[in-house]
Amino acid sequence: xxxxxxxxxxxxxxxxxxxxxxxxxxxxxxxxxxxxxxxxxxxxxxxxxxxxxxxxxxxxxxxxxxxxxxxxxxxxxxxxxxxxxxxxxxxxxxxxxxxxxxxxxxxxxxxxxxxxxxxxxxxxxxxxxxxxxxxxxxxxxxxxxxxxxxxxxxxxxxxxxxxxxxxxxxxxxxxxxxxxxxxxxxxxxxxxxxxxxxxxxxxxxxxxxxxxxxxxxxxxxxxxxxxxxxxxxxxxxxxxxxxxxxxxxxxxxxxxxxxxxxxxxxxxxxxxxx
Amino acid sequence: xxxxxxxxxxxxxxxxxxxxxxxxxxxxxxxxxxxxxxxxxxxxxxxxxxxxxxxxxxxxxxxxxxxxxxxxxxxxxxxxxxxxxxxxxxxxxxxxxxxxxxxxxxxxxxxxxxxxxxxxxxxxxxxxxxxxxxxxxxxxxxxxxxxxxxxxxxxxxxxxxxxxxxxxxxxxxxxxxxxxxxxxxxxxxxxxxxxxxxxxxxxxxxxxxxxxxxxxxxxxxxxxxxxxxxxxxxxxxxxxxxxxxxxxxxxxxxx
Numbered sequence: 001x002x003x004x005x006x007x008x009x010x011x012x013x014x015x016x017x018x019x020x021x022x023x024x025x026x027x028x029x030x031x032x033x034x035x036x037x038x039x040x041x042x043x044x045x046x047x048x049x050x051x052x053x054x055x056x057x058x059x060x061x062x063x064x065x066x067x068x069x070x071x072x073x074x075x076x077x078x079x080x081x082x083x084x085x086x087x088x089x090x091x092x093x094x095x096x097x098x099x100x101x102x103x104x105x106x107x108x109x110x111x112x113x114x115x116x117x118x119x120x121x122x123x124x125x126x127x128x129x130x131x132x133x134x135x136x137x138x139x140x141x142x143x144x145x146x147x148x149x150x151x152x153x154x155x156x157x158x159x160x161x162x163x164x165x166x167x168x169x170x171x172x173x174x175x176x177x178x179x180x181x182x183x184x185x186x187x188x189x190x191x192x193x194x195x196x197x198x199x200x201x202x203x204x205x206x207x208x209x210x211x212x213x214x215x216x217x218x219x220x221x222x223x224x225x226x227x228x229x230x231x232x233x234x235x236x237x238x239x240x241x242x243x244x245x246x247x248x249x250x251x252x253x254x255x256x257x258x259x260x261x262x263x264x265x266x267x268x269x270x271x272x273x274x
Numbered sequence: 275x276x277x278x279x280x281x282x283x284x285x286x287x288x289x290x291x292x293x294x295x296x297x298x299x300x301x302x303x304x305x306x307x308x309x310x311x312x313x314x315x316x317x318x319x320x321x322x323x324x325x326x327x328x329x330x331x332x333x334x335x336x337x338x339x340x341x342x343x344x345x346x347x348x349x350x351x352x353x354x355x356x357x358x359x360x361x362x363x364x365x366x367x368x369x370x371x372x373x374x375x376x377x378x379x380x381x382x383x384x385x386x387x388x389x390x391x392x393x394x395x396x397x398x399x400x401x402x403x404x405x406x407x408x409x410x411x412x413x414x415x416x417x418x419x420x421x422x423x424x425x426x427x428x429x430x431x432x433x434x435x436x437x438x439x440x441x442x443x444x445x446x447x448x449x450x451x452x453x454x455x456x457x458x459x460x461x462x463x464x465x466x467x468x469x470x471x472x473x474x475x476x477x478x479x480x481x482x483x484x485x486x487x488x489x490x491x492x493x494x495x496x497x498x499x500x501x502x503x504x505x506x507x508x509x510x511x512x513x514x515x516x517x518x519x520x521x522x523x524x525x526x527x528x529x
Contacts, residue, residue, distance in 0.1 A: 059433060059436070059437060077436055077438075077439060079437065083437075083438070084434065084437045084438075086434060088430050090430045090431055090433070090434035092431060092448070092449065092452070094452045094453075095452075107438040107440040107444050107448075108439045109439060155438065
């Protein structure tokens, strides 16, 4: 069976070589994502996780390499196959939650008669029934991300790409959202790529976690989390969770150090900071 | 050092404003009745009041008001339409924005009222030169705000719309236009105000009819009381129009 997403030797460079703002964001990355799998991408800031997600979604053409989604090469947005949830929710502030969901389907080309029912179901699925006619500005950060998720779910794509969707939220909100997401996604059988900074989030949600190296990023290792969905809150307390989290931390720590030391030199003497 | 102050209530502010106006009126009255200021230079406020009542009662202002409002409507229609269309065209390319935005901003900073002699030469003393001036001056706030509105749309929203398959029409109708609309509307309100100012101003300087023209005529005919009444009338009309436009803007914004 062909994988849902097949990434082949993708490299990306922002700006031309020799330019001042030339950044090598991604280096020779290859990876397959199986159908129905939830893959988390984790790595230091600026390692190219989001770049890879945008390449997979057809929002960005890679400098070299290629991506196939559902067996077809990606050459631009594929709204019928791929839906996005962005970090900054990207809801239209002048539309209510319901209108936002409706508009997504309208862009995608869903017939008007079908949209109302699908919007209602998606909004109920994320628990925003009472807030369907609120504007994004009237909602909390967590609710806005739920609304963005409802918009993505209503598109009924096989693939969902989530770019640090809970990145701007507080720890407690993201815990609850993570639990709800696990329940929701277990029922939909979607293929999901989920970019995150949070080790706990990655282990809690993912079937596999791909760890990125420091910039220019490439996939350093892939760790499998063998735990059925939907994940229970008790999973967080289990020894298995802790072990995986520590394993991930060990892999990541070195890369984060590299990133940080590239940005600022460590203090020269131990006493310098006191 | 000042001690801690309580914020003054709305009523207190209104009372102080009323008192200020009352004092101005009182000084004005005393200047004309007791202090011997010439009635040609400064008419008695009571005479002005009588003149105002007579102006309103007879409706003699109607022909001039009609001329001024006609000029304003045409000028604003021209500047609003051309400002939005040209502004949208400029905003679609960052190159054009960088070329034209500073140009428009610089031109708007010039006292464009200086164009009056030129426009009178080109379009004559009638309404056409007033319309041309009003349209020219009010074009700039509309076009500048339109460029700003359309070129500062959140990129994340455009990306999100594209990822969901939005066509060019979808993008314009559901993302760019709603994002830019409040900014364009603010530009239009500003444009309306400056169009009104420049039209009345140019009527004062060189014209055959209109409210500004009538004021000059009264001044030259040595009818200061009536002239003052007309000035008050024009101020009231301008305030009323600006108020109406602000309310209209607020209403459009809400719906």
